[in-house]
Amino acid sequence: MDFGIMCVIAPSFGDIFRSNMMQNGMLPIQLSSSECMALAEDAQNTLELEVDLVAQEIRRDKDEPPIKFSIDPFRGYCLMEGLDDSDIALTLQKGRIIAGFEAKRRILWPWLDEFGYDGTKLHVDSNLSAMEW
CATH class of the missing domain: 3.20.19.10 (Aconitase, domain 4)
Known part of the structure; x- marks a missing residue:
């Protein structure tokens, strides 16, 4: 090339x-x-x-x-x-499908949201030690 x-x-x-x-x-x-x-x-x-x-x-x-x-x-x-x-752009082309999965996941497994998951990442309290979260 x-x-x-x-x-x-x-x-x-x-x-x-x-x-x-x-x-x-x-x-x-x-x-x-x-x-x-x-x-x-x-x-x-x-x-x-x-x-x-x-x-x-x-x-x-x-x-x-x-x-x-x-x-x-x-x-x-x-x-x-x-x-x-291996290009992330291949995954991002499936954005609509991923969003649909996330919407369905919130209905099927709502307890995941209780751990601070906002649909994009899991938030961890920085005041906790690695073993406590």
Whole structure:
């Protein structure tokens, strides 16, 4: 990514390398050896290649048909949104569901609120020792 590489096209990838690429915002595209060779030849001839993640295709010269590729929908979504699967933004997208759970929790387990829980954090009296609360 530091060098501006956003996509790597190859006949195969190791599982860890593929996962690390996606965690770092890069798209690994696995194609057949013959498709990789054709794209490498295009690149050597300074022809423009366009990778379209949404359409899941690589567009070449206007006379050549696009080369299709596939990616896991969740991974594609994360790449398009700039998220990794440990990103808090993924959780925050579920804000409405979380708020609904909290409302239901207050009805089902109201005694939790008696301990100072306000729906966001548990308040502890700072005058108490660690063992007393």
